[in-house]
Amino acid sequence: MQWSLFVLILMGQCSFFTCHLYEDVERLTNSSQTTDAWIGLRSINERDIKEWHWSLPGEKYNPSECKPGYEPEWGPEEPNNGGENPENCVAMKPSKEWYDDDCSKTPKRFICYNDKVILIKESKTWDEALTYCREKHHDLVSITDSHQQRWVEKRAKMADTEFVWLGMRYTCTLDLWFWVSNRLVCYDKWAQQETAECGMAVVMKRDGEWHKKADHKKFHFICTK
Numbered sequence: 001m002q003w004s005l006f007v008l009i010l011m012g013q014c015s016f017f018t019c020h021l022y023e024d025v026e027r028l029t030n031s032s033q034t035t036d037a038w039i040g041l042r043s044i045n046e047r048d049i050k051e052w053h054w055s056l057p058g059e060k061y062n063p064s065e066c067k068p069g070y071e072p073e074w075g076p077e078e079p080n081n082g083g084e085n086p087e088n089c090v091a092m093k094p095s096k097e098w099y100d101d102d103c104s105k106t107p108k109r110f111i112c113y114n115d116k117v118i119l120i121k122e123s124k125t126w127d128e129a130l131t132y133c134r135e136k137h138h139d140l141v142s143i144t145d146s147h148q149q150r151w152v153e154k155r156a157k158m159a160d161t162e163f164v165w166l167g168m169r170y171t172c173t174l175d176l177w178f179w180v181s182n183r184l185v186c187y188d189k190w191a192q193q194e195t196a197e198c199g200m201a202v203v204m205k206r207d208g209e210w211h212k213k214a215d216h217k218k219f220h221f222i223c224t225k
Helices: 002-013 020-028 126-136 146-156
Strands: 037-043 052-054 089-092 098-101 117-124 163-171 176-179 200-205 210-214 219-224
Touching: 037 098, 117 126, 117 146, 126 163, 126 219, 146 163, 146 200, 146 219, 163 210
Parallel strands: 163 219
Antiparallel strands: 037 052, 037 089, 089 098, 117 219, 163 176, 163 200, 200 210
């Protein structure tokens, strides 16, 4: 009964929408910001119909994915492209309202994004990697959406081993893959359909695809800060 309840709780996690970039902006603006600041949102069109994209490669502006309370906060009648020159960049007021502006206009402060993942270039077994991450950082990395996948891929490309350990393992008791952060696998990027086996954990290849490997093998690994 306890195991069944545990699984149901985890499965419920897969139903929540996330909007990491908006949440990060929300957290940053809770600081002592007193002037307007650029954020990483830009239009790729000169005039008329705007197509907004985040500066993170491949991350399109999609406010419909946001959780309630984390929607983007455009100011009244914004974006309006109302200047003499095309207003293809987005800035934020201290009140947190967003507005489009000329990218080459008067310099403003800006907000940088910290992805909070780190590649450890030491070859360890999966258990050793887990212990290392929890003692020196936070945990072995979990990937729950395509946004996180892109950040981890960038780190994996810098590894000297063909694979890097991720924080996912197979449990024979529950007959499922799970993240060490106690999340079910709501998102995946398997290279092929993997047959679940005891004593297996998940690695990412440098091309970003996931594979299963015996947990006693030694690879570099990625921790969360």
